[in-house]
Amino acid sequence: MADLFSDAWMKSYMDQWNSESDLSGALEKIGFNSVIAYGFDGEDTPRGYLNVVNGKVADAGIYDGQELSWDIRASFDNWNKWLAKPPGMMGLGMAYTSRKMKFNVGDYGAMIKDPRMAGPFIKSFTVMGRA
Numbered sequence: 695m696a697d698l699f700s701d702a703w704m705k706s707y708m709d710q711w712n713s714e715s716d717l718s719g720a721l722e723k724i725g726f727n728s729v730i731a732y733g734f735d736g737e738d739t740p741r742g743y744l745n746v747v748n749g750k751v752a753d754a755g756i757y758d759g760q761e762l763s764w765d766i767r768a769s770f771d772n773w774n775k776w777l778a779k780p781p782g783m784m785g786l787g788m789a790y791t792s793r794k795m796k797f798n799v800g801d802y803g804a805m806i807k808d809p810r811m812a813g814p815f816i817k818s819f820t821v822m823g824r825a
Contacts, residue, residue, distance in 0.1 A: 699741035707825035708754035722749030728763035764800035780819035
């Protein structure tokens with residue numbers, strides 16, 4: 695497995711995302727477009743990004759200054775824990791309220807209240823674990 699959020703890892707995540715209809719297909723139905731970045735808490739910039747166009751990832755790789763819709767951060771240990779055992783709705787809520795998962799950009803509250811986005815967000819952790 696490539697290093698977490700490396701170029702190779704992000705491209706593998708892109709392939710897994712695009713092949714998972716419960717994720718890309720669900721987001722395609724709502725015309726979801728976003729640039730989503732991932733990284734480690736405490737670092738100045740995220741490590742990797744996905745450019746999602748109409749539910750599918752059109753591009754992925756090392757973050758290099760893209761304008762972000764979402765910037766999701768956590769510790770290395772927490773990312774690895776969630777990749778090994780993807781969290782459900784309750785687990786994500788606990789991670790967010792305990793500040794183990796931080797949204798430097800993006801509105802977690804608005805997203806998680808919209809079932810059209812909450813389900814795919816939860817599914818993204820399962821897909822991430824296959825990258």
